[in-house]
Amino acid sequence: MVRERMEVTDRDVSTLRWIAEWWGVTVAQADRWWRLPDQAGLHGPGGPPRTEVARRRLAAMERSGLLVAHRMPTSPAYIYAVTSAGLSVAGLAAWTVPRWRWSQFRHEHTSTSVALDLLEAGFDVVSERRMRQDDAIGAGSWSLVLPTSRGARSHYPDLWVRRDATEAWRAVEIELARKSLSRLVAILAAYRDRGAGVTYYTADASVAQAIRRAADRARLTDVDVRRVSGATRGRSEPVPAGVGHG
Numbered sequence: 001m002v003r004e005r006m007e008v009t010d011r012d013v014s015t016l017r018w019i020a021e022w023w024g025v026t027v028a029q030a031d032r033w034w035r036l037p038d039q040a041g042l043h044g045p046g047g048p049p050r051t052e053v054a055r056r057r058l059a060a061m062e063r064s065g066l067l068v069a070h071r072m073p074t075s076p077a078y079i080y081a082v083t084s085a086g087l088s089v090a091g092l093a094a095w096t097v098p099r100w101r102w103s104q105f106r107h108e109h110t111s112t113s114v115a116l117d118l119l120e121a122g123f124d125v126v127s128e129r130r131m132r133q134d135d136a137i138g139a140g141s142w143s144l145v146l147p148t149s150r151g152a153r154s155h156y157p158d159l160w161v162r163r164d165a166t167e168a169w170r171a172v173e174i175e176l177a178r179k180s181l182s183r184l185v186a187i188l189a190a191y192r193d194r195g196a197g198v199t200y201y202t203a204d205a206s207v208a209q210a211i212r213r214a215a216d217r218a219r220l221t222d223v224d225v226r227r228v229s230g231a232t233r234g235r236s237e238p239v240p241a242g243v244g245h246g
Contacts, residue, residue, distance in 0.1 A: 015057075026077060058080050064085075073102065083097060110176065126160040155187055172199050189220070
């Protein structure tokens with residue numbers, strides 16, 4: 001397949017670096033990111049691009065091989081994910097290309113949307129993909145260690161967040177499906193041992209109840225459970241209570 005050549009702008013590079021943080025993003029999510037205050041320097045005199053302009057720019061990057069477009073099975077919309085060529089242009093050639101599976105769409109889409117909610121509220125946000133890439137090269141220590149019958153294993157939250165550099169990082173977990181109580185207890189005990197607080201986002205009342213029971217068993221008091229109003233829209237209660245005090 002012949003790829004179109006495009007002139008890559010600073011905004012394109014910044015966009016590719018952001019999309020690389022996630023398994024994939026929608027046009028609406030990219031549009032929200034472009035409108036964040038710290039992206040203002042990339043907008044030029046006309047301000048943030050209109051959503052239709054964003055749609056055309058992402059499509060152009062897909063035609064140039066910098067992004068791959070996955071069509072959603074229930075709508076004409078697309079999810080855009082970075083390719084190896086896109087990672088190279090973004091200066092992230094050492095990063096791995098996301099392995100896309102539709103079974104993870106609901107969770108990953110919600111995670112990205114919650115991250116955008118928090119960015120809009122002024123938080124620093126570290127994505128799971130960045131955690132894994134940092135840890136792979138020894139540039140971070142983001143993971144928790146969970147004991148299992150087969151030895152220790154790593155666990156990553158969906159996000160680490162903080163208000164600013166003076167505050168401690170707080171974990172954010174997107175919990176749309178119910179885990180076993182024993183697994184929840186092990187994860188929450190690991191946060192307790194690390195001295196970190198955690199905020200869970202869920203759309204299911206029974207999941208919220210299970211998290212609270214597990215927190216009691218793990219003896220972790222700094223646990224906040226919040227609701228995502230639409231698991232595929234991702235709009236959430238915007239600020240994790242107690243952030244920075246974990």
